[in-house]
Amino acid sequence: MEDDDESPPLAVRIDELPEPIQLESSLCSDTSGGNKEEATVGVTVITGYLGAGKSTLINNIINGQHGKRIAVILNEFGEEIGVERAMINEGDGGALVEEWVELANGCVCCSVKHSLVQALEQLVQRKDRIDHILLETTGLADPAPLASVLWLDDQLESAVRLDSIITVVDAKNIRLQLQEYRNSASFPEAFLQIAFADVVILNKVDLFVVENKGGDLITDGLEDLQKEILSINSLASVLQAVRCQIDLHEILDRKAYGANHLAHLESLLEDSKTAPVSSRHDYSVRTLCIYEELPVDLNKVQLWLEDLLWEKKSHMDVYRCKGVLNVHDSNQLHTLQAVREIYEVVPARPWRETEQKMNKIVFIGRDLDETLLRNSLKSCIL
Numbered sequence: 001m002e003d004d005d006e007s008p009p010l011a012v013r014i015d016e017l018p019e020p021i022q023l024e025s026s027l028c029s030d031t032s033g034g035n036k037e038e039a040t041v042g043v044t045v046i047t048g049y050l051g052a053g054k055s056t057l058i059n060n061i062i063n064g065q066h067g068k069r070i071a072v073i074l075n076e077f078g079e080e081i082g083v084e085r086a087m088i089n090e091g092d093g094g095a096l097v098e099e100w101v102e103l104a105n106g107c108v109c110c111s112v113k114h115s116l117v118q119a120l121e122q123l124v125q126r127k128d129r130i131d132h133i134l135l136e137t138t139g140l141a142d143p144a145p146l147a148s149v150l151w152l153d154d155q156l157e158s159a160v161r162l163d164s165i166i167t168v169v170d171a172k173n174i175r176l177q178l179q180e181y182r183n184s185a186s187f188p189e190a191f192l193q194i195a196f197a198d199v200v201i202l203n204k205v206d207l208f209v210v211e212n213k214g215g216d217l218i219t220d221g222l223e224d225l226q227k228e229i230l231s232i233n234s235l236a237s238v239l240q241a242v243r244c245q246i247d248l249h250e251i252l253d254r255k256a257y258g259a260n261h262l263a264h265l266e267s268l269l270e271d272s273k274t275a276p277v278s279s280r281h282d283y284s285v286r287t288l289c290i291y292e293e294l295p296v297d298l299n300k301v302q303l304w305l306e307d308l309l310w311e312k313k314s315h316m317d318v319y320r321c322k323g324v325l326n327v328h329d330s331n332q333l334h335t336l337q338a339v340r341e342i343y344e345v346v347p348a349r350p351w352r353e354t355e356q357k358m359n360k361i362v363f364i365g366r367d368l369d370e371t372l373l374r375n376s377l378k379s380c381i382l
């Protein structure tokens with residue numbers, strides 16, 4: 001056992017670290033990606049609306065029986081830090097909280113993102129003492145810039161990698177938030193948080209229990225709610241929970257951004273021409289899927305993605321994108337991933353003999369134009 005009870009928590013003031021560097025760029029690699037995964041410390045980003053259950057989840061993780069030594073980073077505004085920390089039990093159970101990092105004076109997603117990377121690097125210098133990092137973002141944060149920073153940082157050869165984004169959703173209130181959107185011009189962060197999630201924890205399902213006319217307790221409508229969430233982001237795994245009690249294997253070490261572990265790769269290939277769940281709700285944020293079998297020219301695909309994601313020539317707002325490509329003159333199945341403007345195309349493995357070679361791309365975004373996306377992919381065919 002280590003002397004953790006005696007050790008004071010370590011606080012790294014990331015707002016005092018040196019000047020940020022330019023991080024916006026794309027990744028497009030012809031070498032095998034994801035090989036550094038095993039050597040790096042995974043970062044799980046935990047996001048969700050105010051009061052959804054993020055702290056409850058962190059408590060469960062740091063006290064869970066997974067044997068991992070976990071560092072927790074809290075991204076909350078100034079005065080709230082004390083409250084937040086007081087709510088978290090510092091590891092009485094299986095896992096130990098080795099380090100605490102307070103992110104004061106700003107939101108990770110805007111002013112201090114590079115400093116966050118540096119703080120993470122400081123943490124993992126003691127890598128022999130840390131297995132995993134949890135980063136809780138403020139309830140109102142857009143997780144995209146954070147994902148980009150952590151994902152890019154992997155390319156900068158840091159010792160950390162983005163493992164996954166987990167969004168905690170309050171089952172009782174989320175429908176209200178989503179329905180309000182239909183009647184107003186405002187765009188709730190709740191949509192973004194679901195759109196960027198690799199895992200959605202549909203929490204507080206106990207509060208979803210209602211009494212029917214006969215006096216019985218039922219959870220009528222929960223499945224519909226789950227479908228509604230999947231219609232926004234059909235690539236996410238949705239887990240129903242009470243007090244965020246879930247199998248921790250479902251959320252730690254998902255490697256959602258590793259090219260060779262691309263989540264849903266196999267189901268992408270299996271469900272041939274459609275997205276895993278088709279959209280049936282009338283939200284402007286949705287998932288859609290495009291499909292072509294003939295081989296594409298990789299350069300053309302890159303140019304198309306850059307027009308779409310960087311130049312935004314077609315005025316679509318693409319948040320996430322995952323897919324497989326059948327690249328001309330290559331026997332390798334290529335995987336494609338994008339988070340906002342950052343994308344990566346990587347040869348993942350050889351196509352299997354029994355497999356239908358295909359290009360299949362799933363987009364999650366706002367105001368997606370299906371015809372335009374389809375035609376653009378077609379124009380990349382040789």
Ligand SMILES: Nc1nc2c(ncn2[C@@H]2O[C@H](COP(=O)(O)OP(=O)(O)OP(=O)(O)O)[C@@H](O)[C@H]2O)c(=O)[nH]1
Pocket residue numbers: 048049050051052053054055056057139203204205206207241242243244
């Ligand atoms: N009934 C019920 N209450 C829950 C559940 N999960 C969490 N809560 C309660 O909901 C409240 C908010 O939970 P937190 O874990 O603090 O939520 P949070 O997302 O960290 O909140 P903020 O930091 O304010 O954004 C607390 O009072 C929890 O006890 C649940 O599954 N069912």
